Every structure is written in structure tokens, then in C-alpha cells.
Amino acid sequence: MPSTDREVGVRIAVDRVLCTGHGVCARTLPGRIRLDEWGYPIVEAVAVDPVDADLAVKLCPARALYLR
Amino acid sequence: MTGQTLWFISRATGTVSLILFTTIVVLGMVIAGRRAPHGDSATIVMGLHRWLSLGSLAFLALHIVTAIADGYVSVGWLSTILPFTSVYRTFWVGLGTLAVDILLAVVVTSYLRHRMPERSWKAIHWLSYAMWPFALIHGFAMGTASEPLLRWLTVLCGAAGAAAVAWRLRTTHADRERRALVNFQEWS
Amino acid sequence: MTIVEELERAGLTGRGGAAFSTAIKVRAAHDNDADLVVNACDGEVGARKDAWVVEHHLAELVEGARLVTSGRRDRVTYAAHRGSRTADLLTRAGLEVLDVPARYVSSEETAILSLLHGGLAKPMTKRLPFVYGGRDSLGKRIAPTVVLNAETVWRVSQVRRNGPDWFRRFGTDTEPGPRLVSVGGAVAHPGIFEVGSGVPIRDLLDAAGGLEPRVPALLVGGLGGVLLTTDEAATTAWSGPGMAAYGGSMGAGVIEALDPTRCPLDVVTDLVTYGAGESAGQCGPCMFGLPAVAESWAELARDPNQQTLDRLQDRLGVIPGRGACHHPDGVTRFVGSALRVLMPHIHEHVAGPCPLGRSRHAVH
Numbered sequence: 001m002p003s004t005d006r007e008v009g010v011r012i013a014v015d016r017v018l019c020t021g022h023g024v025c026a027r028t029l030p031g032r033i034r035l036d037e038w039g040y041p042i043v044e045a046v047a048v049d050p051v052d053a054d055l056a057v058k059l060c061p062a063r064a065l066y067l068r
Numbered sequence: 069m070t071g072q073t074l075w076f077i078s079r080a081t082g083t084v085s086l087i088l089f090t091t092i093v094v095l096g097m098v099i100a101g102r103r104a105p106h107g108d109s110a111t112i113v114m115g116l117h118r119w120l121s122l123g124s125l126a127f128l129a130l131h132i133v134t135a136i137a138d139g140y141v142s143v144g145w146l147s148t149i150l151p152f153t154s155v156y157r158t159f160w161v162g163l164g165t166l167a168v169d170i171l172l173a174v175v176v177t178s179y180l181r182h183r184m185p186e187r188s189w190k191a192i193h194w195l196s197y198a199m200w201p202f203a204l205i206h207g208f209a210m211g212t213a214s215e216p217l218l219r220w221l222t223v224l225c226g227a228a229g230a231a232a233v234a235w236r237l238r239t240t241h242a243d244r245e246r247r248a249l250v251n252f253q254e255w256s
Numbered sequence: 257m258t259i260v261e262e263l264e265r266a267g268l269t270g271r272g273g274a275a276f277s278t279a280i281k282v283r284a285a286h287d288n289d290a291d292l293v294v295n296a297c298d299g300e301v302g303a304r305k306d307a308w309v310v311e312h313h314l315a316e317l318v319e320g321a322r323l324v325t326s327g328r329r330d331r332v333t334y335a336a337h338r339g340s341r342t343a344d345l346l347t348r349a350g351l352e353v354l355d356v357p358a359r360y361v362s363s364e365e366t367a368i369l370s371l372l373h374g375g376l377a378k379p380m381t382k383r384l385p386f387v388y389g390g391r392d393s394l395g396k397r398i399a400p401t402v403v404l405n406a407e408t409v410w411r412v413s414q415v416r417r418n419g420p421d422w423f424r425r426f427g428t429d430t431e432p433g434p435r436l437v438s439v440g441g442a443v444a445h446p447g448i449f450e451v452g453s454g455v456p457i458r459d460l461l462d463a464a465g466g467l468e469p470r471v472p473a474l475l476v477g478g479l480g481g482v483l484l485t486t487d488e489a490a491t492t493a494w495s496g497p498g499m500a501a502y503g504g505s506m507g508a509g510v511i512e513a514l515d516p517t518r519c520p521l522d523v524v525t526d527l528v529t530y531g532a533g534e535s536a537g538q539c540g541p542c543m544f545g546l547p548a549v550a551e552s553w554a555e556l557a558r559d560p561n562q563q564t565l566d567r568l569q570d571r572l573g574v575i576p577g578r579g580a581c582h583h584p585d586g587v588t589r590f591v592g593s594a595l596r597v598l599m600p601h602i603h604e605h606v607a608g609p610c611p612l613g614r615s616r617h618a619v620h
Contacts, residue, residue, distance in 0.1 A: 014578075015383075016538070016541070017538045018381075022099070022110045023104065023105075023111075024107045025107065026107045027108055028111060035107065036541060038541070039105055040540035040541050040578070042574055059111065059114050061110070066383075185396070186395050188395060242544070246537055247537050247538070249537065250536065250537025250543065254359070256375075256376050256377055
């Protein structure tokens with residue numbers, strides 16, 4: 001579980017065109033990404049632990065999550 | 069190991085592979101066709117889809133190796149990649165080979181997904197809809213004649229997959245509907 | 257001096273709204289052997305200056321494009337709304353014209369690039385500026401292309417012709433050069449005016465013959481801009497810092513006085529509903545968020561209450577920055593400013609019937 005004050009790590013972003021609102025990233029990056037009322041991700045912290053980010057990127061069904 | 073043992077292992081791993089493929093394909097359809105307000109179940113489905121795909125390769129490899137090593141019938145190593153080259157039951161073995169080829173393409177492209185155009189990945193991923201019936205028919209024709217249990221398992225896999233396809237064709241969700249609605253407007 | 261050095265010294269920035277350094281863009285275009293698209297869509301609500309440039313300064317516009325593409329005319333495409341007079345004028349001049357669907361987000365630079373490359377006129381995710389070349393989200397190749405606003409390209413030729421020092425005589429040190437402003441709506445003489453940054457907005461309104469009586473607010477920058485009260489407009493300079501005080505910018509140079517005969521809440525409802533309908537349906541927060549904002553606003557205009565206000569503000573808070581293009585940012589910024597400027601009017605609605613709303617219940 002990533003600590004919320006950690007500012008080191010890789011930077012994540014969402015390709016908004018590819019994102020179709022599966023909501024997986026809110027579970028793979030809890031505390032970093034939450035979903036809005038329509039089910040689309042809100043990136044609350046851009047810097048993420050590299051290992052967590054790698055898994056989250058792999059598990060995004062729409063391939064919308066990427067590292068900047 | 070005797071030929072008989074190898075034959076049993078091959079049949080068993082083939083059956084497990086088929087059950088796994090069916091599960092993976094059904095999970096894939098669930099991912100594509102469904103949206104839930106929270107990502108909890110989607111995460112589990114996506115994780116299973118991905119890791120079962122990897123795990124299934126072990127069973128598939130064992131299935132192929134034992135089928136050829138068996139030696140009782142002549143399949144030949146070439147037939148593991150080149151369809152319809154087996155001397156023994158050319159067509160039914162060939163369907164299995166086709167399924168393997170497609171599966172490898174789907175798995176490899178999924179691991180390279182971030183390095184290739186999304187639409188290429190998607191086109192290849194769609195081939196799974198051909199891979200699965202090939203594997204199903206291959207299994208049904210070759211491994212189940214003398215075993216009612218295996219025959220019923222295969223039929224069950226077929227029924228589950230067919231039900232999922234029927235569901236996938238009818239289901240929709242807000243994201244897809246809104247995109248389709250807007251696309252109907254003038255954009256070019 | 258090369259054109260890039262001249263532009264650098266002149267300090268020309270994009271006149272389409274983003275105000276990015278033109279020298280940097282042109283240098284990148286040269287380094288990457290990029291094609292040029294001259295954006296003459298006037299895509300912003302109330303914008304008319306691209307049409308004006310094409311109508312009155314076409315030769316200089318073509319000259320500017322020649323300078324940007326190092327003289328290779330075959331590398332230039334002019335983007336204009338389908339069926340517009342601008343498209344007609346450009347076509348009749350024998351120029352290569354890209355027919356852009358006459359709608360809001362299709363005029364955005366990446367939407368034009370997508371259309372140019374055979375795709376739909378919908379914005380693309382910009383992982384890197386497309387002047388370097390790139391791919392759309394589905395992986396289609398986009399050749400290195402730079403998009404410049406028509407006024408910007410015209411200014412490029414002026415900088416070459418008159419020199420950077422001439423250019424810097426207009427405006428301020430940080431925002432040099434002459435710039436066009438379309439002033440329209442409820443003013444006596446709508447028109448296009450050329451000014452420098454720092455001029456009082458009041459002067460611009462005077463140049464347009466002054467505001468009609470009882471104008472409820474001014475829309476500065478269109479759907480991607482902000483509302484100002486007439487008092488604010490009267491005391492604010494037409495400049496980046498001046499507009500930044502209200503969360504706005506000089507944008508694409510548009511000032512519209514709202515119709516004094518209509519309830520401004522209804523005017524905003526119409527605008528935000530239009531903006532929601534212009535979503536390209538590509539990004540969830542935009543295609544669902546903007547209609548939700550429009551719905552909340554309409555509800556607030558109909559029946560103002562705290563709950564609706566809270567929901568609207570929540571929605572305005574989560575949408576910005578979450579689209580492939582800045583359309584959702586622009587519309588939410590506009591609605592946020594409308595909320596600020598029209599809050600007193602919303603309170604009047606709570607107290608009783610709309611004091612301005614003569615056509616409040618009219619069908620439009």
C-alpha cells in the first residue's frame with residue numbers, strides 16, 4: 001500500500017480517449033486514483049511507486065493508464 | 069513413462085486447458101461488456117483473465133509435449149506450429165494447432181500491448197473468438213469419444229461460452245452508448 | 257536574421273487562445289520538417305477575427321505561411337468551417353482548404369490534425385506536441401504538423417515586413433504586439449478592433465459604440481472564457497494579468513455583451529447546454545460531466561436551492577483537466593465564473609420572479 005505522502009516514484013497519467021471507465025485503477029492505486037460519479041478516474045496524486053504503477057498499468061483493461 | 073500414461077496426461081491437460089480457455093474467454097467478455105460503479109469486481113475479473121492466460125500456457129505446453137512424446141500416434145513436432153501437417157487425424161489436430169497459434173499471438177501481443185498500436189492489439193485479441201471454438205472442437209473430436217465425463221465437460225464449456233457470447237452481443241453500458249450516440253453526429 | 261530569431265525578438269505568441277510562443281513552435285516546425293495548418297475556423301463562440309484576417313489580409317496571411325514552411329506552399333493547409341465565407345474565400349484564392357465540420361471542438365488543433373490525417377474531427381490525446389509527429393489513441397500515425405491561428409500567421413508576416421521593434425511598439429513588454437478583438441452582442445456597433453495588451457476594456461466597448469442599457473454581464477473569451485460584470489469590465493485592462501484576476505485570459509479575443517432582454521441565467525443555460533452537446537464523446541468526464549453540469553445549472557436557474565448549488569460546485573470541481581482537449585476545462589471555467597457573477601441574480605430568483613426575464617418563459 002503506498003503511503004499518501006510519498007512524492008517519489010513514477011508519474012502516471014490517463015489517456016482519456018482510451019479510458020472507458022472500468023474503474024480498475026481505483027483499486028490498483030487506492031489513495032492515488034478515485035472514481036467520479038460516472039465511474040471515471042480522478043488522479044489525485046501523480047507520483048506513484050514504480051511497482052504499484054507497473055501492476056496498475058498492466059491491469060488497466062483499456063490500456064488507458066500510462067507512465068509519463 | 070509408458071505411452072498409456074502420456075496419453076492420459078495429454079488428455080487431462082488438454083481438458084484442463086479447454087476449461088481454462090473457456091473461463092478466460094468468458095472473463096474477457098465480462099470485462100468488455102460490463103461496467104460497475106466501482107472497480108472492485110472488474111479488478112478481480114481482469115486479474116484472473118490475465119493470470120489464468122499465463123497459467124493456461126503451462127497446461128497447454130504439457131498437453132502438446134505429451135501428445136507428441138506419446139509416440140503411439142504420429143503427430144510430429146512440426147504440427148505444434150504448422151496447422152494440418154499431422155499425419156494422424158490431420159484436420160482435428162490442425163484445429164488444435166490453429167488454436168495454439170492464435171493463442172500465442174494473443175498472449176504475445178498482450179505483453180507487448182504498450183509498445184504497439186492499440187487497434188492492432190484489438191484486432192489480434194478479437195481472434196480469440198476463433199481460437200476458442202477451434203480448441204473446443206479439437207477437444208471434442210479427439211479426446212472425448214470413450215469418456216462421457218469428458219464429453220459432458222466439453223459440452224458444458226461450449227454452452228458456457230455460447231451463453232457468454234449471447235450475453236455479450238446483447239449487453240451494453242453507458243460509456244459505449246454515449247460514444248455511439250455522439251459518433252452519429254457530423255464529425256468529418 | 258532568421259524568421260525564428262525575429263519572432264523571438266518580437267515576442268509573438270499564439271492568438272488562438274493558448275498564447276504559446278510562436279518562435280518556439282516555428283523552430284520546432286523547422287527542426288521536424290513539419291507541415292503547417294492555418295486555423296481560420298473562428299471556433300470560439302463570438303469569434304470573427306480569423307474571417308476578418310482572411311477577408312482583409314489574405315496576401316499577408318499566405319506570406320506568413322510561406323515563412324513558417326520555409327517557402328514550401330504545398331505544405332500548407334487552411335482549416336475553415338464547412339460552408340463558411342472564410343472557406344469560400346480561401347478556396348477561391350486557390351489555397352488548400354480543409355473543410356472542418358462547423359462545430360466547437362472540431363476547431364481545436366488536435367481535432368483538425370485528426371481530420372487532416374483522415375480521421376474524425378475530434379481532439380486527440382496530446383502525449384507530446386504533434387509538431388514532433390505522433391499517434392492518435394488508437395495508434396494511427398500523425399505526421400509532424402504545426403497548427404497556428406490565422407491571426408498568428410498574419411502577424412508572422414508583419415514581423416518580417418516591419419521588424420520586431422515595430423511589433424514591440426504595441427502592447428506591453430510581456431505581451432507585445434497588436435492583437436485583434438471581436439466585440440459583439442449588445443453593443444451599438446459590433447466589430448473587430450486592433451489593440452495592444454493593456455488597453456482598458458472600457459475603451460474597447462466605447463470603440464464598439466458602447467454597451468446597450470442594462471447589459472447584465474459580459475462574456476469574455478466565449479465558452480472557454482469567463483463572465484464579467486459590467487463594473488468589472490469597466491475597471492479591467494484587456495491583458496493577460498487583467499483577465500487572470502477573474503480566472504480568464506485574452507483567449508481568442510472575444511468580448512460579447514449579454515442580451516439585456518433575456519434572463520442571464522437562461523443565456524448561460526443555453527451556452528452550457530450547447531457546450532455539453534459539443535463534447536466529442538471521447539472522454540468520460542466530458543461526455544457525462546458536461547451534460548450533468550448543464551443539467552445542474554438549468555435546475556439552479558429554475559429552482560435555486562443550496563443542494564443543487566452544492567452538486568453543481570462538486571461537479572465543477574472534478575471535471576477540469578480530465579479531457580484529451582481543454583473543452584471540459586473551458587466549459588467548467590465558464591460556468592464557475594457565471595456562478596460568481598450571477599450569484600446576486602440567483603438570489604433575486606430565490607426572492608421572486610426574474611427582474612430581467614421578460615422572455616424568461618419564451619420558447620427559444
